[in-house]
Amino acid sequence: MDPxxxxxxxxxxxxxxKRTRRMRSIQVNAGSSKKKGKxxxxxxxxxxxxxxxxxxxxxxxxxxxxxDMVSTCDPRLAEWAEDGETFVVKDPEEFAKVIIPKYFDHxxxxxxxxxxxxxxxKKVPTKPxxxxxxxxxxxxxxxxxxxxxxxxxxxxxxxxxxxxxxxNASSQVQEVKALKERVSHLEADxxxxxxxxxxxxxxxxxxxSMQQQQNxxxxxxxxxxxxxxxxxxxxxxxxxxxDFGNGNGNGYQNMPNIDSRDT
Numbered sequence: 628m629d630p631x632x633x634x635x636x637x638x639x640x641x642x643x644x645k646r647t648r649r650m651r652s653i654q655v656n657a658g659s660s661k662k663k664g665k666x667x668x669x670x671x672x673x674x675x676x677x678x679x680x681x682x683x684x685x686x687x688x689x690x691x692x693x694x695d696m697v698s699t700c701d702p703r704l705a706e707w708a709e710d711g712e713t714f715v716v717k718d719p720e721e722f723a724k725v726i727i728p729k730y731f732d733h734x735x736x737x738x739x740x741x742x743x744x745x746x747x748x749k750k751v752p753t754k755p756x757x758x759x760x761x762x763x764x765x766x767x768x769x770x771x772x773x774x775x776x777x778x779x780x781x782x783x784x785x786x787x788x789x790x791x792x793x794x795n796a797s798s799q800v801q802e803v804k805a806l807k808e809r810v811s812h813l814e815a816d817x818x819x820x821x822x823x824x825x826x827x828x829x830x831x832x833x834x835x836s837m838q839q840q841q842n843x844x845x846x847x848x849x850x851x852x853x854x855x856x857x858x859x860x861x862x863x864x865x866x867x868x869x870d871f872g873n874g875n876g877n878g879y880q881n882m883p884n885i886d887s888r889d890t
Contacts, residue, residue, distance in 0.1 A: 686783035689742055692730045694780060700726055708769070711777030713751055715769040740768070745788050748772045 697705055697714045704726060705716045716722050716736070723736035731739070740750075751769040774782040 686780075687746070687786070687788065690746065690775070690783045690786055691780075693743070694775070694783060696726060696730050698777075707777040711779075713769050713771045714775075714777075715753075715767050717767050719766060719768055743770055743772075746772065746786050747789060748775070 697707060700706065700722075704718050704722045705714060707714050719736040723734050723739070727736070727739055728734045733739075748770045749772070751771045753764055753767045753769060772786060774786045776782060
């Protein structure tokens, strides 16, 4: 019953309160929508509430969404492997356009793949198949994580994002410490090599100096020997030595003859 017409009498068009007219308008629009066959808007995705692990805590919402997405996705776009150990995206472009926006605030397959990488997922090479299906399988992208398995939603809480967590921070600290120690060792090795190089350089300098002095000494010896030979040659010439026994040498031509009778 219309609250503005308690007696149930017919009212002329435009009569009644604003609230009554608004209610009538809503009813008319709803009826026309049903007649035209309009589909209601798709409800936003809400992750299921059975992802809690009472023993190890709560899984990350990204992992829960990904699990539900793979489990309910059109198998022509993505699905679990037969053994349930991996899942494969068969058409990344269409998957990013149709499926990803239903679960996340973007439509980029690269961003989705990057998030998987942060949680320790690895890309698995696609096995070669027959030539007829080779073109289609070339687009397949397969992901693997030892804790991400079909029908094992309880394992999701054991997957940790690589950029957070005390265990990861501790490993990073240890890695930094190891790197510092390595740098320290390298610096010590560098200092030793520099010292050795200086010693080697000094030894080479001494060797070169000794070799230079030896060469100079050798040149001096080679320079004096021809002069000595020329002096001796001038004093004892071949001609003088030949005539020396008979007293006719040019060097002794002015010497007096010695007679045996004078002795």
